[in-house]
Amino acid sequence: MGYNCVVCVKQVPDTSSITGEAMKADGTVNRAALPTIFNPEDLNALEAALAIRDEFGGAVTVITMGPPAACEVLRECLYRGADRAILITDRRAAASDTLATSYILSRAVRTIGTYDFVFCGRQAIDGDTAQVGPQLAEKLGVAQVTYFERLVDLRDRTARIRRNVGNGWEVLEVRLPVLVTVIDTANVPRPAAARRAMRYKRARTALEIAGEVKKATPQAVEAETAREVDKRLEALQAQGLAMEQWNLDDIQADLSWCGLAGSPTKVHRVQSIVLTKEGYTEIAPTQEGVSRMIHELVVDRTLG
Amino acid sequence: MIDVNPKGEVWVFAEQEDESLSEVSLELCGRARELADTLGVKMGAVLAGWNVRELSYRLIAHGADKVYYVHDTRLENYRTQPYARVLCQLVTKHTPQIVIFGATPMGRDLAPRVASEMKAGLTADCTDLQIGEYTDVKTKQTYRNLLLQIRPAFGGNIIATIINYDRWPQMATVREGVMAMRSGDPRRSGEIIEEKIEFNDFDLAVKLIEKHREPRKVNLKGARVIVAGGAGLGSKDNFKLIHDLAGAIGGVVGASRAAVDSGFIGKEHQVGQTGTTVRPALYIACGISGAVQHRAGMEESAKIIAINWDKEAPIFGVAHYGIVGDVNKIVPMMIKAIKQR
Numbered sequence: 001m002g003y004n005c006v007v008c009v010k011q012v013p014d015t016s017s018i019t020g021e022a023m024k025a026d027g028t029v030n031r032a033a034l035p036t037i038f039n040p041e042d043l044n045a046l047e048a049a050l051a052i053r054d055e056f057g058g059a060v061t062v063i064t065m066g067p068p069a070a071c072e073v074l075r076e077c078l079y080r081g082a083d084r085a086i087l088i089t090d091r092r093a094a095a096s097d098t099l100a101t102s103y104i105l106s107r108a109v110r111t112i113g114t115y116d117f118v119f120c121g122r123q124a125i126d127g128d129t130a131q132v133g134p135q136l137a138e139k140l141g142v143a144q145v146t147y148f149e150r151l152v153d154l155r156d157r158t159a160r161i162r163r164n165v166g167n168g169w170e171v172l173e174v175r176l177p178v179l180v181t182v183i184d185t186a187n188v189p190r191p192a193a194a195r196r197a198m199r200y201k202r203a204r205t206a207l208e209i210a211g212e213v214k215k216a217t218p219q220a221v222e223a224e225t226a227r228e229v230d231k232r233l234e235a236l237q238a239q240g241l242a243m244e245q246w247n248l249d250d251i252q253a254d255l256s257w258c259g260l261a262g263s264p265t266k267v268h269r270v271q272s273i274v275l276t277k278e279g280y281t282e283i284a285p286t287q288e289g290v291s292r293m294i295h296e297l298v299v300d301r302t303l304g
Numbered sequence: 305m306i307d308v309n310p311k312g313e314v315w316v317f318a319e320q321e322d323e324s325l326s327e328v329s330l331e332l333c334g335r336a337r338e339l340a341d342t343l344g345v346k347m348g349a350v351l352a353g354w355n356v357r358e359l360s361y362r363l364i365a366h367g368a369d370k371v372y373y374v375h376d377t378r379l380e381n382y383r384t385q386p387y388a389r390v391l392c393q394l395v396t397k398h399t400p401q402i403v404i405f406g407a408t409p410m411g412r413d414l415a416p417r418v419a420s421e422m423k424a425g426l427t428a429d430c431t432d433l434q435i436g437e438y439t440d441v442k443t444k445q446t447y448r449n450l451l452l453q454i455r456p457a458f459g460g461n462i463i464a465t466i467i468n469y470d471r472w473p474q475m476a477t478v479r480e481g482v483m484a485m486r487s488g489d490p491r492r493s494g495e496i497i498e499e500k501i502e503f504n505d506f507d508l509a510v511k512l513i514e515k516h517r518e519p520r521k522v523n524l525k526g527a528r529v530i531v532a533g534g535a536g537l538g539s540k541d542n543f544k545l546i547h548d549l550a551g552a553i554g555g556v557v558g559a560s561r562a563a564v565d566s567g568f569i570g571k572e573h574q575v576g577q578t579g580t581t582v583r584p585a586l587y588i589a590c591g592i593s594g595a596v597q598h599r600a601g602m603e604e605s606a607k608i609i610a611i612n613w614d615k616e617a618p619i620f621g622v623a624h625y626g627i628v629g630d631v632n633k634i635v636p637m638m639i640k641a642i643k644q645r
């Protein structure tokens with residue numbers, strides 16, 4: 001028995017560290033200068049899945065869609081206890097909006113096969129849209145429970161879940177499978193386990209291995225490189241250290257629903273906004289200056 | 305997906321709970337009315353529930369020409385699937401060109417589910433909605449009278465305009481308070497159209513077992529004065545200064561997302577694109593840099609005081625009074641000044 005959980009995670013730029021260095025002269029962010037982090041609420045989603053596996057048995061599979069470097073968050077999931085990790089990476093998936101992203105993720109989840117729970121973080125900090133979870137639920141044709149706070153009960157493939165609705169909470173009863181989006185107050189994500197980190201820091205995707213082989217033997221002919229990559233991949237597989245890597249063909253995605261073509265929303269224009277420097281009254285940072293300002297605000301009735 | 309239909313109506317999802325309409329729905333009616341007038345089409349509201357027909361009149365007073373009312377016991381409490389079924393069936397039947405939702409917990413649960421089923425685009429947390437045109441650079445084709453979905457974009461001081469010219473309806477969510485609330489006109493007339501929706505077993509499979517609601521604790525929107533603190537306070541301890549100043553001045557405490565993320569204060573105090581949008585008589589920004597997402601939620605305040613030790617901080621660009629200095633020194637001075645006034 002047990003429950004099979006799929007967790008969707010995302011690597012995001014760390015928006016909380018947009019400091020001077022990450023800003024370009026024109027006021028836009030230099031993404032390359034921003035560190036990337038594990039999207040915070042996806043850690044809560046992972047924890048919710050791990051807790052179910054630990055209590056009821058089953059397995060936790062994590063998937064992420066992103067550039068090859070996004071496998072970093074997969075390794076982090078393995079350190080924390082995930083059983084299986086899959087990277088979905090494909091140039092043709094670039095520029096996907098939330099609808100195209102949820103379509104691609106739905107193809108990946110269907111490729112994994114049977115599942116009881118799909119967990120997503122409520123939202124990713126680089127856009128805060130909170131759209132992918134519900135859209136993925138619809139694409140999978142399963143019920144959704146957003147803003148998961150805790151599992152109240154789980155038996156006979158029926159879950160009772162308490163969700164936070166901002167001005168209160170409610171408990172929903174739902175037959176599995178279900179897609180759940182998790183909020184940051186739901187749990188405290190467990191840290192990486194030292195022994196797992198020791199073991200899984202050697203986990204690699206095929207792309208990473210290829211990169212390492214090319215770096216080690218830059219003059220090698222292609223066939224030779226390919227052979228070496230296969231050899232290393234097999235060795236890692238034997239040790240359970242190969243992270244799977246799928247492209248859009250592997251998940252039989254219909255390309256017309258992926259990437260730019262599959263995205264109904266298009267960016268029409270981006271404007272850097274120039275602040276209207278009408279000028280403000282500069283107040284001296286002294287008690288006298290501050291008192292005068294407060295007085296002015298009382299006189300003009302801003303302060304009653 | 306429905307066909308592109310320039311004669312389609314402009315719709316608002318009228319969110320109600322326990323027989324009361326959410327304010328954001330009425331705010332959106334006001335803007336939807338303007339969009340519909342620009343396009344020369346009718347404006348409709350979708351109202352679902354049990355015994356809530358009365359609410360139609362408020363929607364009409366706030367600009368709706370038509371209220372599509374679905375009266376069904378199974379809709380008494382909000383659940384995602386049956387509500388999504390209501391919207392998808394009505395959108396397919398009446399082919400509105402625009403559908404707007406409040407970016408509330410309910411709207412953010414429902415709108416993406418509907419957008420996915422309709423295979424339509426959806427833009428979250430718009431700070432403005434306009435009608436305009438778009439020319440595709442490659443095909444040179446021009447699309448007129450599109451919904452321009454405007455929102456700050458991640459990346460410094462950038463505002464992005466999003467459009468959706470082919471997979472309709474054009475859908476967007478808007479946070480509460482972003483669109484100003486107009487006063488309703490009770491003499492306006494409109495039509496109430498009762499609709500019947502077919503549900504299947506799957507739609508009704510999720511059961512509501514228990515429900516608990518609390519009155520709203522923080523009333524940022526209604527505040528005359530807001531004292532907001534940012535990452536510049538440096539610690540939760542220092543953030544007490546913000547509470548003290550708010551107490552002295554009779555204001556409500558606000559915060560930037562960085563302050564919320566740092567654990568200085570709860571999320572319900574966040575001002576900005578993904579927090580609350582406010583228009584108080586006085587907004588005091590303490591140790592807040594003034595990122596575009598923050599300004600989007602406060603720049604229409606009648607008076608703004610900015611306190612920041614970096615004179616280049618963008619917050620000064622929207623300020624009426626600027627104090628270049630250390631918040632930890634200036635705020636106590638303000639408290640003193642207020643007590644002495």
Ligand SMILES: Cc1cc2nc3c(=O)[nH]c(=O)nc-3n(C[C@H](O)[C@H](O)[C@H](O)COP(=O)(O)OP(=O)(O)OC[C@H]3O[C@@H](n4cnc5c(N)ncnc54)[C@H](O)[C@@H]3O)c2cc1C
Pocket residue numbers: 015016018125126127128458533534535536537559560561562563574575576577578579580590591592593594595596597598601611612613614617629630631632
């Ligand atoms: C999708 C998305 C949505 C977002 N939504 C919101 C939102 O709704 N609301 C929001 O606020 N942000 C939002 N943000 C985050 C926003 O981009 C900024 O990161 C955030 O507003 C910064 O908060 P801050 O000004 O407090 O912190 P910082 O940018 O770190 O600024 C701190 C400021 O304090 C000043 N300072 C430091 N110490 C002192 C001192 N002792 N005395 C005086 N001044 C001092 C510094 O000079 C600096 O200007 C969003 C971001 C994204 C990507």
